[in-house]
Amino acid sequence: MSNYQSLKEECYEANMMLPKLGLVLFTFGNVSAVDREKAVFAIKPSGVPYDILKVEDIVIVDYDARLVEGKLRPSSDTKTHAQLYKNWESIGGITHTHSTYAVAWAQAGLDIPIFGTTHADHTHQDIPCAPVLTDEMIQGDYEFETGNQIFDVFKAKGLSHNEVEMVLLQNHGPFTWGKNAEKSVYNAAVLEEVARMAMLTLQINPDTPRIKDTLRMKHYERKHGKNAYYGQGC
Amino acid sequence: MSNYQSLKEECYEANMMLPKLGLVLFTFGNVSAVDREKAVFAIKPSGVPYDILKVEDIVIVDYDARLVEGKLRPSSDTKTHAQLYKNWESIGGITHTHSTYAVAWAQAGLDIPIFGTTHADHTHQDIPCAPVLTDEMIQGDYEFETGNQIFDVFKAKGLSHNEVEMVLLQNHGPFTWGKNAEKSVYNAAVLEEVARMAMLTLQINPDTPRIKDTLRMKHYERKHGKNAYYGQGC
Amino acid sequence: MSNYQSLKEECYEANMMLPKLGLVLFTFGNVSAVDREKAVFAIKPSGVPYDILKVEDIVIVDYDARLVEGKLRPSSDTKTHAQLYKNWESIGGITHTHSTYAVAWAQAGLDIPIFGTTHADHTHQDIPCAPVLTDEMIQGDYEFETGNQIFDVFKAKGLSHNEVEMVLLQNHGPFTWGKNAEKSVYNAAVLEEVARMAMLTLQINPDTPRIKDTLRMKHYERKHGKNAYYGQGC
Amino acid sequence: MSNYQSLKEECYEANMMLPKLGLVLFTFGNVSAVDREKAVFAIKPSGVPYDILKVEDIVIVDYDARLVEGKLRPSSDTKTHAQLYKNWESIGGITHTHSTYAVAWAQAGLDIPIFGTTHADHTHQDIPCAPVLTDEMIQGDYEFETGNQIFDVFKAKGLSHNEVEMVLLQNHGPFTWGKNAEKSVYNAAVLEEVARMAMLTLQINPDTPRIKDTLRMKHYERKHGKNAYYGQGC
Numbered sequence: 001m002s003n004y005q006s007l008k009e010e011c012y013e014a015n016m017m018l019p020k021l022g023l024v025l026f027t028f029g030n031v032s033a034v035d036r037e038k039a040v041f042a043i044k045p046s047g048v049p050y051d052i053l054k055v056e057d058i059v060i061v062d063y064d065a066r067l068v069e070g071k072l073r074p075s076s077d078t079k080t081h082a083q084l085y086k087n088w089e090s091i092g093g094i095t096h097t098h099s100t101y102a103v104a105w106a107q108a109g110l111d112i113p114i115f116g117t118t119h120a121d122h123t124h125q126d127i128p129c130a131p132v133l134t135d136e137m138i139q140g141d142y143e144f145e146t147g148n149q150i151f152d153v154f155k156a157k158g159l160s161h162n163e164v165e166m167v168l169l170q171n172h173g174p175f176t177w178g179k180n181a182e183k184s185v186y187n188a189a190v191l192e193e194v195a196r197m198a199m200l201t202l203q204i205n206p207d208t209p210r211i212k213d214t215l216r217m218k219h220y221e222r223k224h225g226k227n228a229y230y231g232q233g234c
Numbered sequence: 235m236s237n238y239q240s241l242k243e244e245c246y247e248a249n250m251m252l253p254k255l256g257l258v259l260f261t262f263g264n265v266s267a268v269d270r271e272k273a274v275f276a277i278k279p280s281g282v283p284y285d286i287l288k289v290e291d292i293v294i295v296d297y298d299a300r301l302v303e304g305k306l307r308p309s310s311d312t313k314t315h316a317q318l319y320k321n322w323e324s325i326g327g328i329t330h331t332h333s334t335y336a337v338a339w340a341q342a343g344l345d346i347p348i349f350g351t352t353h354a355d356h357t358h359q360d361i362p363c364a365p366v367l368t369d370e371m372i373q374g375d376y377e378f379e380t381g382n383q384i385f386d387v388f389k390a391k392g393l394s395h396n397e398v399e400m401v402l403l404q405n406h407g408p409f410t411w412g413k414n415a416e417k418s419v420y421n422a423a424v425l426e427e428v429a430r431m432a433m434l435t436l437q438i439n440p441d442t443p444r445i446k447d448t449l450r451m452k453h454y455e456r457k458h459g460k461n462a463y464y465g466q467g468c
Numbered sequence: 469m470s471n472y473q474s475l476k477e478e479c480y481e482a483n484m485m486l487p488k489l490g491l492v493l494f495t496f497g498n499v500s501a502v503d504r505e506k507a508v509f510a511i512k513p514s515g516v517p518y519d520i521l522k523v524e525d526i527v528i529v530d531y532d533a534r535l536v537e538g539k540l541r542p543s544s545d546t547k548t549h550a551q552l553y554k555n556w557e558s559i560g561g562i563t564h565t566h567s568t569y570a571v572a573w574a575q576a577g578l579d580i581p582i583f584g585t586t587h588a589d590h591t592h593q594d595i596p597c598a599p600v601l602t603d604e605m606i607q608g609d610y611e612f613e614t615g616n617q618i619f620d621v622f623k624a625k626g627l628s629h630n631e632v633e634m635v636l637l638q639n640h641g642p643f644t645w646g647k648n649a650e651k652s653v654y655n656a657a658v659l660e661e662v663a664r665m666a667m668l669t670l671q672i673n674p675d676t677p678r679i680k681d682t683l684r685m686k687h688y689e690r691k692h693g694k695n696a697y698y699g700q701g702c
Numbered sequence: 703m704s705n706y707q708s709l710k711e712e713c714y715e716a717n718m719m720l721p722k723l724g725l726v727l728f729t730f731g732n733v734s735a736v737d738r739e740k741a742v743f744a745i746k747p748s749g750v751p752y753d754i755l756k757v758e759d760i761v762i763v764d765y766d767a768r769l770v771e772g773k774l775r776p777s778s779d780t781k782t783h784a785q786l787y788k789n790w791e792s793i794g795g796i797t798h799t800h801s802t803y804a805v806a807w808a809q810a811g812l813d814i815p816i817f818g819t820t821h822a823d824h825t826h827q828d829i830p831c832a833p834v835l836t837d838e839m840i841q842g843d844y845e846f847e848t849g850n851q852i853f854d855v856f857k858a859k860g861l862s863h864n865e866v867e868m869v870l871l872q873n874h875g876p877f878t879w880g881k882n883a884e885k886s887v888y889n890a891a892v893l894e895e896v897a898r899m900a901m902l903t904l905q906i907n908p909d910t911p912r913i914k915d916t917l918r919m920k921h922y923e924r925k926h927g928k929n930a931y932y933g934q935g936c
Contacts, residue, residue: 025895026888028820047933076924076932098820100895104902107817108910115341117406118262118332138916142924171913172819186260193259193334199906200338204433208342211405214372222310222376230310231281349575351640352496352566420494427493427568434572438667442576445639448606456544456610464544465515583809585874586730586800654728661727661802668806672901676810679873682840690778690844698778699749 004042004069007035008058011042014093014181015058019050021189029097030075033181034085036092039063041085045072065144076143083147084177088161093181095188098173101195102188105129106168112198114210119194120219121230122165126210127191128153129168150175163224166191238276238303241269242292245276248327248415249292253284255423263331264309267415268319270326273297275319279306299378310377317381318411322395327415329422332407335429336422339363340402346432348444353428354453355464356399360444361425362387363402384409397458400425472510472537475503476526479510482561482649483526487518489657490567497565498543501649502553504560507531509553513540533612544611551615552645556629561649563656566641569663570656573597574636580666582678587662588687589698590633594678595659596621597636618643631692634659706744706771709737710760713744716795716883717760721752723891731799732777735883736787738794741765743787747774767846778845785849786879790863795883797890800875803897804890807831808870814900816912821896822921823932824867828912829893830855831870852877865926868893 002008011033018024018031027050032043042058059070065082067074075081081094105112105127112127114120119127130153137145150167154160165187166176176187201208210216223230236242245267252258252265261284266277276292293304299316301308309315315328339346339361346361348354353361364387371379384401388394399421400410410421435442444450457464470476479501486492486499495518500511510526527538531554533547543549549562573580573595580595582588587595598621605613618635622628633655634644644655669676678684691698704710713735720726720733729752734745744760761772767784769776777783783796807814807829814829816822821829832855839847852869856862867889868878878889903910912918925932 025891045934046931073931073934100899101902103818103820103899104906107899107903107913108907110907115405116337118337132914132917135914135916138920142920171817171917189259197334197337197341199902200335200433201341203437203905204338205342205344211341212366212369214369215366215405218372218376229280229307232279232307349639350571352571423493431568431571431575434569434667435575437671438572439576439578445575446600446603448603449600449639452606452610463514463541466513466541583873584805586805589730657727665802665805665809668803668901669809671905672806673810673812679809680834680837682837683834683873686840686844697748697775700747700775 002056002060002069004035004038004040004060007033007040007042007060008055010181011044011058012053012055014095014185015044015053016050017182017185018095018097018188021185023097023099023185023188023192024050025098029095030077031093031095031181031185032075032081033093034091036089040068041081043074043078043081045070046075048072077146079141079143080146080150080175083144084150084175087147087151088177090162090179091177092179093184094175094177095181095184096173096175097188097192099188099192099195101199102168102174102192104199105195106170106173109170112168112195114216115198115201115208116211117215117219118197120211120216121223122187122190122194123163124216124220125157125159125164127166127168127194128157128159128164129170132170236290236294236303238269238272238274238294241267241274241276241294242289244415245278245292246287246289248329248419249278249287250284251416251419252329252331252422255419257331257333257419257422257426258284259332263329264311265327265329265415265419266309266315267327268325270323274302275315277308277312277315279304280309282306311380313375313377314380314384314409317378318384318409321381321385322411324396324413325411326413327418328409328411329415329418330407330409331422331426333422333426333429335433336402336408336426337406338433339429340404340407343404346402346429348450349432349435349442350445351449351453352431354445354450355457356421356424356428357397358450358454359391359393359398361400361402361428362391362393362398363404366404470524470528470537472503472506472508472528475501475508475510475528476523478649479512479526480521480523482563482653483512483521484518485650485653486563486565486656489653491565491653491656491660492518493566497563498545499561499563499649499653500543500549501561502559504557508536509549511542511546511549513538514543516540545614547609547611548614548618548643551612552618552643555615555619556645558630558647559645560647561652562643562645563649563652564641564643565656565660567656567660567663569667570636570642570660571640572667573663574638574641577638580636580663582684583666583669583676584679585683585687586665588679588684589691590655590658590662591631592684592688593625593627593632595634595636595662596625596627596632597638600638704758704762704771706737706740706742706762709735709742709744709762710757712883713746713760714755714757716797716887717746717755718752719884719887720797720799720890723887725799725801725887725890725894726752727800731797732779733795733797733883733887734777734783735795736793738791742770743783745776745780745783747772748777750774779848781843781845782848782852782877785846786852786877789849789853790879792864792881793879794881795886796877796879797883797886798875798877799890799894801890801894801897803901804870804876804894805874806901807897808872808875811872814870814897816918817900817903817910818913819917819921820899822913822918823925824889824892824896825865826918826922827859827861827866829868829870829896830859830861830866831872834872
């Protein structure tokens with residue numbers, strides 16, 4: 001039995017949530033889960049359909065995306081995951097999908113404006129859309145540079161990855177993360193719903209202003225603030 | 235066994251209709267059921283996923299949202315429910331969701347215009363959208379004031395809560411109610427469908443006028459009037 | 469056992485297709501099936517949810533909507549069905565729904581333009597939208613007059629009910645019919661899909677012209693013409 | 703037992719994927735699978751519902767659409783399939799559907815612009831929309847000419863059917879193909895999703911530019927190029 005058995009299981013279970021939540025067509029997505037003590041993470045193998053995926057197919061790699069254990073090739077997006085784990089020490093899981101509405105915003109090249117409390121319950125900022133990579137980055141170490149592009153947009157906008165657990169890559173799609181793999185998938189589903197609501201809102205009223213600051217922070221704080229009273233406090 | 239066993243069961247069953255009807259993602263919704271004799275109501279605990287929710291998790295509170303029975307923290311929206319029960323004596327159940335199309339209209343900050351008989355079968359008025367709360371209300375007793383904001387929009391528009399069993403809160407989402415918890419969930423599903431139809435109608439014809447008065451009242455009255463002949467008369 | 473047992477079963481089975489095809493929310497629809505020899509038709513009882521509907525609940529009425537057999541009140545739309553059966557002798561079943569996209573076009577008050585072969589495979593004309601009834605008709609024998617309004621739009625546009633088996637009622641929704649109850653439900657599903665495709669087509673290209681005559685008639689004829697070669701010829 | 707048993711089974715299994723993937727309503731689609739050695743292909747019989755379709759119903763025809771084996775009439779689109787197999791020797795399976803968003807683009811008469819990596823992962827070009835056939839072609843050997851219209855648009859745009867495995871027919875809908883029947887169905891599902899994403903993208907930002915060349919080719923090549931590293935290399 002693998003030294004990474006429980007990590008593989010966490011990764012497998014989180015990956016299997018993607019088709020259940022309607023976030024993937026065929027193999028268009030992947031989830032990883034990190035073990036901070038061992039400094040490795042588990043990730044879906046590339047191109048393996050969800051309905052035949054098994055726990056033992058999950059691949060273990062380190063923060064430089066080097067293979068540690070596994071018979072299959074890891075996700076082609078592995079270096080992006082590795083970059084995020086290496087630089088953002090507080091995160092425990094990462095999800096990448098091509099979910100429909102999040103991709104539509106990414107293709108449109110726009111941040112998702114914060115219009116309501118469904119959005120503010122999860123983050124107090126617009127969901128940032130990182131601009132398309134430069135030709136140099138694309139023709140260089142593309143998936144590694146994708147991670148850098150995410151860091152750049154967070155720096156440029158002064159965002160914290162602990163407060164904004166999601167990003168769009170222009171012309172591509174979303175990455176989300178969280179304290180563990182399951183939470184990163186949860187965030188992927190929230191992002192897709194928020195993206196859909198924002199698109200519909202603009203169809204109804206193209207001049208919709210953003211939610212006002214007091215309500216925005218009220219909802220964020222009641223769920224994430226010091227005196228949060230949403231949930232069971234665990 | 236609890237003194238409120240059957241009330242908890244009614245509340246539980248109504249809550250479980252939300253995921254079945256596609257009205258909630260994760261924990262984004264809650265239903266309550268009132269016992270008018272005992273002057274208490276049962277409500278979903280905060281942040282508990284539907285697939286692990288049990289009858290005994292349901293929380294009992296009074297009309298001032300004070301805990302009467304239960305081990306878990308009640309929904310963060312409990313004070314809004316309490317306000318509605320306290321002031322509107324005829325209602326027996328309340329539902330709050332973040333259903334997609336109702337939220338889109340709430341985010342757009344617009345009443346849902348009455349375009350057809352699907353809408354008029356349930357109410358003869360536009361679905362009102364209560365304006366966003368003042369900063370004072372938001373930073374004060376927010377969920378309590380949300381109830382007041384609902385009363386205000388009903389007063390300002392001269393609406394009866396017995397004829398219009400649904401409202402949108404700007405930048406937030408819908409609340410619906412009815413003679414019991416099940417009826418309030420029914421109304422939440424109707425509202426979502428009416429919201430979707432109205433949005434699509436405006437996509438096809440942005441200049442669509444409202445349904446004319448005779449047809450509007452004909453459909454409302456054949457279902458709710460003195461001489462109603464829809465249904466089995468029970 | 470009822471003299472109308474098999475008619476009731478046909479009607480029941482066709483009604484149960486509505487929720488399966490996603491064409492109804494709650495009780496927003498009804499199907500009827502006619503027995504031309506006995507000059508009666510079977511129809512869903514008013515307001516009975518599909519998940520508790522039973523064969524013996526189905527109501528038998530004559531072409532003047534008078535009760536022939538049944539303990540429950542028939543659909544509130546029964547007189548519209550009766551009018552269609554009385555005047556259009558070739559039809560064997562009728563379906564009424566409030567399906568989302570068909571209602572959106574009805575609320576918009578527009579005929580559904582014939583944009584493609586999916587539409588032309590079923591009828592060679594735009595789907596007509598009958599204008600809203602006059603106040604006199606609405607305040608008079610409303611459901612009876614709804615039938616007359618359908619006849620009027622077919623006459624005004626020179627349409628045959630054997631070639632166009634569907635209509636929209638402005639501000640209300642669709643009625644469809646066919647050689648039997650099952651075919652009328654089939655047509656209700658086709659109409660909903662055609663309505664959705666037409667709406668999306670106009671979103672992509674608001675200036676989309678109708679399908680040209682040769683292609684329109686080619687597709688209609690290969691399925692319905694004298695030399696039809698679609699299907700197994702039975 | 704038939705000489706074409708395994709070919710029929712491949713064809714049957716691929717056809718049964720269509721309802722499972724939500725790509726067909728009723729009988730609005732068909733899949734074929736070719737046997738290059740025997741120079742025949744298997745195709746769905748015309749107008750047979752998927753829920754009663756059996757392996758033995760599958761029809762075997764040659765590249766001129768002449769019946770080789772089978773008791774039922776083959777799909778009315780058989781001659782289009784035959785033309786494609788006859789002229790494009792590398793393809794092993796063909797799918798035709800009336801899937802909603804692909805049809806909407808076909809009805810709008812527009813190529814689907816390449817906006818993102820979901821699209822570029824599968825082809826590096828806009829999805830071409832072949833113009834509506836001339837009256838002569840429609841009134842002549844229509845389904846045969848449909849094949850020719852596909853060849854014409856590929857020639858006019860300088861496309862390779864090995865790189866672009868999908869096409870729209872104006873006012874009609876999509877055809878897709880691939881190395882086998884299953885792959886052609888896979889492509890039909892990808893096309894539908896890409897069509898939906900492109901439509902939504904333009905709703906959010908009507909001025910969205912195409913994806914830039916470097917990113918477009920990067921994604922295509924990492925999956926289909928000489929040094930492809932997506933998937934398990936099999």
